[in-house]
Amino acid sequence: xxxxxxxxxxxxxxxxxxxxxxxxxxxxxxxxxxxxxxxxxxxxxxxxxxxxxxxxxxxxxxxxxxxxxxxxxxxxxxxxxxxxxxxxxxxxxxxxxxxxxxxxxxxxxxxxxxxxxxxxxxxxxxxxxxxxxxxxxxxxxxxxxxxxxxxxxxxxxxxxxxxxxxxxxxxxxxxxxxxxxxxxxxxxxxxxxxxxxxxxxxxxxxxxxxxxxxxxxxxxxxxxxxxxxxxxxxxxxxxxxxxxxxxxxxxxxxxxxxxxxxxxxxxxxxxxxxxxxxxxxxxxxxxxxxxxxxxxxxxxxxxxxxxxxxxxxxxxxxxxxxxxxxxxxxxxxxxxxxxxxxxxxxxxxxxxxxxxxxxxxxxxxxxxxxxxxxxxxxxxxxxxxxxxxxxxxxxxxxxxxxxxxxxxxxxxxxxxxxxxx
Numbered sequence: 015x016x017x018x019x020x021x022x023x024x025x026x027x028x029x030x031x032x033x034x035x036x037x038x039x040x041x042x043x044x045x046x047x048x049x050x051x052x053x054x055x056x057x058x059x060x061x062x063x064x065x066x067x068x069x070x071x072x073x074x075x076x077x078x079x080x081x082x083x084x085x086x087x088x089x090x091x092x093x094x095x096x097x098x099x100x101x102x103x104x105x106x107x108x109x110x111x112x113x114x115x116x117x118x119x120x121x122x123x124x125x126x127x128x129x130x131x132x133x134x135x136x137x138x139x140x141x142x143x144x145x146x147x148x149x150x151x152x153x154x155x156x157x158x159x160x161x162x163x164x165x166x167x168x169x170x171x172x173x174x175x176x177x178x179x180x181x182x183x184x185x186x187x188x189x190x191x192x193x194x195x196x197x198x199x200x201x202x203x204x205x206x207x208x209x210x211x212x213x214x215x216x217x218x219x220x221x222x223x224x225x226x227x228x229x230x231x232x233x234x235x236x237x238x239x240x241x242x243x244x245x246x247x248x249x250x251x252x253x254x255x256x257x258x259x260x261x262x263x264x265x266x267x268x269x270x271x272x273x274x275x276x277x278x279x280x281x282x283x284x285x286x287x288x289x290x291x292x293x294x295x296x297x298x299x300x301x302x303x304x305x306x307x308x309x310x311x312x313x314x315x316x317x318x319x320x321x322x323x324x325x326x327x328x329x330x331x332x333x334x335x336x337x338x339x340x341x342x343x344x345x346x347x348x349x350x351x352x353x354x355x356x357x358x359x360x361x362x363x364x365x366x367x368x369x370x371x372x373x374x375x376x377x378x379x380x381x382x383x384x385x386x387x388x389x390x391x392x393x394x395x396x397x398x399x400x401x402x403x404x405x406x407x408x409x410x411x412x413x414x415x416x417x418x419x420x421x422x423x424x425x426x427x428x429x430x431x432x433x434x435x
Contacts, residue, residue: 024316024340026105032341034108037417040408047425054104055122056080060150064143067136074143076128078151080160081107084427087158088124089114089365091165091194092147092176098127102315109336110365112420113358117397119369124160126151132167144175152180157190157376163368164194166239166314170206174199190375193368202371203383205364208390210244212363213334215394216355217308218252220330223402224353226307229253232269234306234328236260236298237313238277238287241334241361245310246274258296258304259287260313265301266293302326311338318343326352333357339413348411356413358420359401366393 031052038048058078063071077100080088090110103125111123128147132140154160164173173195180191189200197203204211221228231254235242238261246256255271263286266272272293280290288295302309302318302325309328311317315337318326323343331347332355333339339347339354347354370386373379381389405415 024319025101026315026337027101027108029316029337029340030105030108033413033417034421036341036414037421040410040414040418041422041425043421043425047428050428051082051421051424054079054081054107055083056154057100057104058151058154059100060147062146062150064139064146066139074128074130074147076126076147076150077103078126078154078160078162079103079107079124080154081123081125082111082424082428083122084424084431085115085122086120087122087156088154088160089121089163089368090124090126091163092126092128092168092172093165094128094130094132094167094172096129096131098129103127105315106336109358111424112417113362113365114369115420115423116359116401116416117362117366117393118423119366119393121161121365121369124162125165126162127165140172141175144172145179148176148179149183152183155180155191157188157372161190161368161372162192163365170194170196170201173201190372193371193375195371200371200375202367202374202386203381204386204390205367205371206240207244207248208367208386209241209334209361209364210248211387212366212390212394213241213245213310213312213332213355213360214248214252215363215391216360216398217249217310217330217332219395219398219402220332220353220355221308224330226330231255231307232257232271232305233308233310234258234301234304235310235312236265236301236317236338237311237335238281239312241364242310242312243274243278243281245312245334247278249308249310250274254308257306258301260296260298260301261287262298262313264288265296265298266290267296267301267304268293269305308332311335313338316340320346323347324350326350329353331355333360336361344411344413354412355398356416359397359412359416362397363390363394366390 106125114121195201258267312334318339320342323346
């Protein structure tokens with residue numbers, strides 16, 4: 015069985031529930047509360063027609079899941095990917111609940127997705143699919159109810175179509191219904207870099223804790239989309255050396271370092287990082303196993319499993335992606351003393367600045383990038399230190415600590431609100 019097949023067989027929803035169960039057990043949550051938090055509040059599946067450019071009609075399937083609304087409206091991205099499943103969307107919605115709770119912003123968790131390879135669509139088809147999908151899930155969304163955002167293969171332009179679709183149905187402009195919009199439509203300064211910037215704020219704190227000197231550190235990045243490419247650039251600003259990166263087509267490795275801006279330009283020109291002059295082509299899986307101090311998985315879930323975790327050579331793993339590491343791999347990292355910054359903390363910069371965008375939209379306000387980044391740094395550093403304090407006190411790894419912090423906050427809110435009716 016190849017590692018790709020092994021990844022395909024891991025059910026992300028089972029992983030998410032397993033992670034929750036571990037935290038619930040340690041927190042000694044009562045059984046009724048466990049049952050409530052273990053399942054999503056709402057799951058919506060839609061099948062909707064789109065007229066293609068050749069005049070034919072195709073039917074697409076999409077999902078919107080709201081996991082928990084105890085601490086506020088649902089928040090979470092919408093992804094367009096051919097492998098989207100209801101199990102994946104449920105897992106991502108649950109992770110969003112914990113992510114918002116870890117950084118202390120007043121949201122519950124939601125997530126959405128459409129089973130489609132958007133690279134196969136024209137711009138007109140993409141717009142038609144986006145507007146029709148948003149119309150179908152409009153029974154759940156709204157600026158006080160459920161606020162979607164970009165995710166895998168969705169862009170500020172798609173958010174603009176979502177916002178316009180909702181606004182046309184309301185009869186007035188509602189910028190706060192989605193985040194990750196273009197700046198001219200009420201988007202926030204710094205939103206595009208927020209996931210990567212939050213990741214790097216966490217890495218700086220972790221490096222200080224571990225005694226890693228960033229100006230001597232070697233970094234590998236799996237996934238060279240928005241989060242991965244910008245994280246690589248920001249790590250270079252911290253004087254670190256990027257030795258390997260990969261995208262969906264494969265990876266490149268140069269133990270002496272890669273010039274990241276040239277790699278980005280190469281990818282824009284060739285559609286892949288592979289073939290970059292002066293670097294050796296490697297597979298996506300090999301990027302995870304190169305000699306490095308810091309590994310940033312910034313691709314899809316279940317990349318680091320029991321099968322390959324033992325081969326990871328980094329001292330510090332910073333999860334810019336959602337769910338890249340399985341619970342079995344966590345155990346291996348713990349035994350190898352690899353320090354892990356878990357996804358629900360590490361990549362929460364995106365949802366934090368989405369929250370800032372929403373607040374600006376509701377107040378018809380606009381903050382400078384300097385203000386956004388200062389507020390983001392304050393939240394990320396505080397959340398990292400709170401999680402680290404729990405990890406040291408409880409003698410557990412950082413993921414468990416982040417879950418203990420998040421699940422307790424959500425359980426407290428749920429408990430205080432009580433059961434209706």
